[in-house]
Amino acid sequence: MDTDIRGKVAIVGIGHTAQGELPGQSPELNSVLAIKEAMKDAGIDRSSLDGLITCKSVQGTNTDCQVGPLLGINPRYAQTLDYGTCNFSIHLAVQAIVTGMADTVALCYGANARTAKFPFGFTPPTLAGASGLMHVGGPAALALQRYKSLYGMTDEEFGYIAVGAREWARRNPVALFRDPMSMADYLAMDYLIEPLRRPDLTMISDGGVALILTSAERAADMPNKPVYILGMSEASQIRGEYMPGYLDREFLGLAAQQIWNSTGMTQSDIDLLYVQDPTAFWVLQMIEHFGFAPVGDGGKWLAEGHTLPGGSLPLNTNGGQLSECYMWGWMHIVEAVRQLRGAAGPERQVSGAEIAMYLSTQTWFKGGASIIATHKG
């Protein structure tokens, strides 16, 4: 069976709302406002859309049936992903387009977690909650502490993720955290959940973001330079906390193997790397599990400066969730498309970038990877 998806589908539109605090705007409204921008970007109107994939907001809303009434269309293909970090949504859209179930699909995410004051520190009525394990920073701090014990990474080596994110965000007008943060500033900060400091954890913000995907044939007639999907893969650990050592997230290695094998590409082919970053440690894990640095040496590799402006593998050039905004990784792909179009602006455009990789996870349950490029393969 022909399972090659290389170059068959392209991202032709990107759109987003302002990021930050959007009081009075629902996740669904933020989604629709973002789709409006993405359609404008793609040079299409709603009559071209025959697919819609929405991603539930952190509060569990923003389903296709909740977005539909505001968007005013009945596309033949409509789906909602429970946790649609942009990878899973892109993969579903590619599947729908290559199988002919949809021609042109809008993908969206919307959230108002900040102004709705979503309780991220929520305490579950369990042994873990009663023991004081709460907030996503708790599990990430456990994973990081173990890693540091096994491999001896220093705080400074680890700090390159948060400090690098801020360096990039300073060059991005959309980013919310743009104040300078040097390594000395970072190291001087108190621990929040030791060994994590505040800048190692995602911010919380409101906003909406959308993409338009279509077939390569249709993309050829559209105004923007298409950004093609060259490869995609996923892996799961849906047994979750019942897997001893689940926080090491070694299952991500399977997603890595798949995408390198199916594309025939290697780490050295990647010009830009985007890694969803609810915590800085999840980023380090993904860098290692996808083979950009050997497991245990990620800290030393980071300290060599590869991921910083001017480095050989720019990482999260938007500033990521640590410094740009909290859109579950969706703004990472918007940034990747901007970079590949050569439209990221003089301050942060990486010259000659042709291939980007995007990695994301649903905590320790699922992981996905996509490779996107300026050419079909």
Added chain:
Amino acid sequence: MTDTAYTKPVPDLDDPAMAPFWAAARQRRLTAQQCTSCKAYRFPALEICPTCLEQGAHWADVSQDGTIWSFATYHRAFHPGFKDELPYVVAIVENADGIHYVGKISGPRDHLAVGAKVRTLFIECTDRFTLPAWELVDA
């Protein structure tokens, strides 16, 4: 200590799936669910054994000796009940039967380490609720 004096989160002690665990803790016993067919342990409770897909299970006493898989130190209270004991330490402990428990680590932080030996400590939080936690075993 009375119920009203305890300000930290109390688990759902009446949840039928987990009630035997909390009842055992009051008797200073650490337990896990065990499959009657294949004898595999599981914790927290599940309706079926994920190893053999048989439903029969009972709660078995398990080892109160363990090692720290990893630990995290909270310097901020995300729940107001923890304010008074900052910084506090939460760990994942692997007991001698290979079962992983989340648990608070009591006592000084100086000798905390991944792989450090610990034993179960039962904290009587309220008249109805005893929290299994852990303390370092002197080397």
